Amino acid sequence: METFFLDYQDELVGTGICLLVFLILKYLGAKAIRKVGKISDINKVRTRLIIKYSTVGLTSFGIVALILIWGVEMKDIGLVFSSAFAVIGVALFAQWSILSNITAGVILFFSFPFRIGDKIKIMDKEIELPEEVYYIEDIRAFHVHLRKANGELLTYPNNMMLQKAIVLAETYEDSLENSDAL
Known part of the structure; x- marks a missing residue:
């Protein structure tokens, strides 16, 4: 020893x-x-x-x-990494949307202009009512929970939050001020 x-x-x-x-x-x-x-x-x-x-x-x-x-030895490292990357590459190619949502989640953490509690409009033609206002209920690693005015929950992927135009309808602070004024 x-x-x-x-x-x-x-x-x-x-x-x-x-x-x-x-x-x-x-x-x-x-x-x-x-x-x-x-x-x-x-x-x-x-x-x-x-x-x-x-x-x-x-x-x-x-x-x-x-x-x-x-x-x-570099040749040993190369053999291990090439084998591992081949397996990981195939797995990640099949799961690219999960990786893009995780990456978008990190980007949203550092530069997202909206917070939980804000009301937003998503300019997306694929959603039934593109001009509808959504309340941001939660922001998770893969998706954002948006609540419609009628109470319906919409789970929206993080990568789509970066790709689509989003308009801030009302901030959380504004909604508090409006409720105090009533």
Whole structure:
């Protein structure tokens, strides 16, 4: 056991540094995302979802760094990654709409001009009443829950929220002011 530590001393130190950097970046990234969520008054559930996405990305970079630290042969890495990417590529091609909705969910988190509680109009010819006003009930990872005036729930994909023209009919704050005036 002692010879293992002596033989791989540099790799063990590199692994320790890599793990320390990972933990620091994870902490700072989560703190920054929470701050953006708080400043933008974004739902805590959505904030936690974005933190999970960033952790997965950071973990992927950490794994690559550990592979490089331990000196795995590039031909071995190439064989593993080419096999994995072939399988993942086929699976992801079949699931492209899920990936586009997740990506749109991340984009909506950081740059969505509407909040839960706002009333919007979606300029989409495919919806029965394109001029109807919808109340944003919830924004999730894959879709947005929109409530019609008659109480009917419409589940609208996140990627469509980025592709279609959306008009802000009434903000949540405006609706509070109007209800106070009554």
